[in-house]
Amino acid sequence: MSEDHRPLAIFLMGPTASGKTALACSLADRFPVKLISVDSALVYRGLDIGSAKPDAATLARYPHELIDIRDPSQPYSAAEFVGDAREAMDRVAESGKVPLLVGGTGLYFRALQRGLSELPEADPAVRERIAAEGAQLGWAALHARMAAVDPAAGERIRPGDAQRIQRALEVFELTGRPISELQRQPRQPFPWRVLKLALLPDDRARLHERIARRFEQMIAEGFLDEVRALRARGDLRADLPAIRAVGYRQAWEFLGGEGDATNFRDRGIYATRQLAKRQVTWLRSELDARTFDPDRCDPLPEASMALELFLGMPKTSRQKLPGGI
Structure with missing residues (x-):
């Protein structure tokens, strides 16, 4: 078998x-990696609290590529992500470092590794109509x-x-x-050798509790004020x-007069749980x-061991890194 030099x-x-994010930052303390965000909300400037974007202090210490690269008025596609991510990598x-891509947008990870089909460029007139x-x-x-002409897309979308x-x-x-x-057309192979790590909670109830607590914390930190500023x-x-x-969708609708504060909270938590369910299914x-x-x-210990083996770093060398364990 030939050696993989990717x-x-x-x-x-x-x-x-x-x-x-916490695990990625801990790994960045221990290994020669740089972080790249894989998140369809974190690309937008001004979507901070509701997207759980790392705060300024965290980003200053652990810079992430592909955060705050778009205005919310500008749509951002998986194809754009693939181009931006490959340039960042x-x-x-x-x-001289290794890219560590961290996030929860499965579509972006999949498009990056498996490639995108040769689709026609966007046509502004057709798109607007x-x-x-x-x-x-x-x-x-x-x-x-769409489903009438493409049943497979109708089931997937x-x-x-x-x-x-x-x-x-x-x-x-x-x-x-x-x-x-x-x-379904053949695509070019991915030119990187990848180690995949996945945080996969088995206890759905505990994950739901964390989601609810975090959503309530977002509200306490001014999430609705953030969305008011976007609406303004x-x-x-x-x-x-x-x-x-x-x-954001639930907050936008609430501030537009749909439902009350309790309904907004419940809908926001439910939507986040549904997102987590889709993410777990994909993972x-x-x-x-x-x-x-x-x-x-x-x-952290097992993830560190996996990186040590993947990067070919002897334990003695790894311990010389900042925060080495």
Whole structure:
């Protein structure tokens, strides 16, 4: 068997509220890694409290690439993430360190490692017309239209996922072929050798408790004031990806007059639990990931041992690093 000479990269994955950031920072104290965020909400400036973005002190000590790189008025796609992430990984490697990608957006991890299909570039006129139809007819109606020409996409894409419905219809109009068919075409192999680590809580009740506590803490820290400031800008709409992020959508609707404070809290917690459920389901399909249950034990020692072996670092060398264990 030939030796694998690809550069090294580490994926640290997990559902929301599982402790990914804390573990990533601890590993950065011990190993020659630099952090890259893999989170569809953290890319947006101004989405701080509700996205559980690391605070300024944490980011000053542990800089993360791909945080605060977009204005909330600008949609950000998986294709854009792949390009940005590959550039960031190259920069990290050129600096002599190993990229550690940390986050919970499974679509981004999957697109980065498995590649994206050769799809047509966005057509502003087609996209604008489909968006107008979605606003007039409702995205459920456009989901039904999409499912009629692409049943596989109809099963995979949720009726409320306006961005992906719009893209699927756009691709079909531009090519005459279903997006699912195009996505099955062969892709280029990933040019990095990856160690996958996943925080995978087994006790759903404890995860739900953490989600509820964190959501309540966000409210106490001024989450609604943050969303009020976003609404006051006047250029943001409820159908933008940034505003449809979990928690933000519920806060936006509440501040627009839908429901009361208790209803907002309950809906926000429920939506976050549903997000965590989807993340856990995806992580269980990542059979090559080394998993750790953060509710059973501290994952740091085992994760450190995995990095030591992956990076080929003797224990004596690792102990010379800051915070070596």
